[in-house]
Amino acid sequence: MTELVTRAEQALQELIKDIETLVRAESPSDDLHALRRSADLVAEIGSRYLGREPERIEIDGRPHLAWRLGNGTRRVIILAHHDTVWPIGSWGDDPWSLVDGVIRGPGCFDMITGILQALLGLRLLIEDGVELNGVTLLVTADEEIGSPTSRALIEAEAQGCSAAFVLEASGPGGAVKTERKGTSNYFIDIVGRAAHAGLEPEKGVNAGVELAHQVLAINQLGNPELGTTVTPTVLLAGTTTNTVPAKARISVDVRVRTIGEQHRVDDDFRRLQPVLPGAVLDIDGGPNRPPLQASASAALFARAVELAEEAGLEPLQSMAVGGASDGNFTAGIGIPTLDGLGAVGGGAHADDEHVIVEKIPGRTALLAILIKDQLAHGPGHPASA
Structure with a gap:
């Protein structure tokens, strides 16, 4: 498990460059042209990481992307979104900054970095020969406005899964989100x-x-x-x-x-x-x-705490938040859901939005470990016995 962290660290510069590409592209929820451009970039980057192109699902002009890995029954769904709250130009002529190990830019924390962490986490497992049968990575284009076109897609893709992992930004100090209103x-x-x-x-x-x-x-x-x-x-x-x-x-x-x-x-x-x-x-x-109630995340969080400790990662903390995400939808249809697994930083929707670079490898490795653990259990088991 610790070896996964090392390999995530070795890939960090590549990952940062890809985060920069998506941040500079800018992808506000209400700009369909920008969203299509962003989806093209996510598809291109994701194809490089995973060795295959996603299915592009356009609904009312909004481009969603789905990588369905393997041919098995649905087992694990990973949720991310590439739309952001920032109108183009909100951060001036150059929206990207990386200074003293801190990334700043529109959407870097919520949640572009999470997309790249998901892609790298899956690539690490592929490199290890892990058969990702039944794993879906779904990157949507309207989360910030309530997911009006992607909700049905999310719920359909999540049906039958034993776990949903949501790459929304973490809480303060890297806390994962185990309850959402x-x-x-x-x-x-x-x-x-x-x-x-x-x-x-x-x-x-x-x-x-x-x-x-x-x-x-x-x-x-x-x-x-x-x-x-x-x-x-x-x-x-x-x-x-x-x-x-x-x-x-x-x-x-x-x-x-x-x-x-x-x-x-x-x-x-x-x-x-x-x-x-x-x-x-x-x-x-x-x-x-619907609310993501604590009962939907309890078993997955307990298992994540164990796995993080075994991997030598920082102890995991949890928190309840008032904001909602697409994890509310998976929890609402009865799928065990763990949210806030994305970037560590702060300033979501604010002009101090930022990501702490040194935290990226550990979070990436944690996701990979969680996915591998779920696949090892077999269907219907959100945590180890």
């Missing part, structure tokens, strides 16, 4: 009636006032003791300063730890009623990602 999004459109604010306001139905009533009601739907947050975010109402608003809109972000709370909040939203006579509510949205 589920997410829901709601949009409440309010229809009132316009009137002149000076001449006859009483003839109007003020959608802005109705908005205020609904925001206060929505704000009571959370449950801090259970970790449920219900947060009105974007509020819109009115058109001119002398007109009673005829329309308004509320956007709401919901985060939950359990599927029961997700259903409870959804039911509460469906029960919202207008307060002002004549006002009408149109409620859209609902659950997006």
Whole structure:
């Protein structure tokens, strides 16, 4: 196992150069041209590492890539994404930096480095003669916007797997993510009636006032003791300063730890009623990602701790986070899932996004060890007996 770390270290300069290529390409989720260019690069790099080209799966213009290795029954799925949150040019003319062992650039931490770690980890196993029958590496193009076109693909590819490994960036200090909140999004459109604010306001139905009533009601739907947050975010109402608003809109972000709370909040939203006579509510949205509950990751994390210790790697820590990932989908269909196995660093979605280079070989080797361990067990065994 320690030999895997050494070989990952020997390949580090090649891997860094490939990270640089993808960071410089820039691949914001809302730019389909940039995503196609990024997918071409990931496919080219991945083909060099794995000795075979991926299947390119384009859905609504979004290019997803799948390497299905071997011919056996699905056993292990590895999830990554090549879209990022950064509009092109956000980091200036030169988005790449490597100074004093720290990589900086848009998407380097979330999650370009994770893609390369997955590719190198698989290559190390191929070089060792490990038969990767039933292993799928899926690199999607819309994770940062909720995976609207890739969710069905992820769930289909994960069916029957004994483990899902998610190469999202790690938590502070390299902690893997063993629990993620589920997410829901709601949009409440309010229809009132316009009137002149000076001449006859009483003839109007003020959608802005109705908005205020609904925001206060929505704000009571959370449950801090259970970790449920219900947060009105974007509020819109009115058109001119002398007109009673005829329309308004509320956007709401919901985060939950359990599927029961997700259903409870959804039911509460469906029960919202207008307060002002004549006002009408149109409620859209609902659950997006189910929660990744601790039970979905417990056995895999325990095994990862053992394997990391045997390999002489740093002791593994775990954490629960409020953000969601594609690992929520695999956990949601009952697949044991371990998340946050990607880069060690910080600043996801922030202007200090960075990756610590010296941590890359160990994380790469850990993934390789986890995959090999799963393949050794046979189907249906998320951890050793």
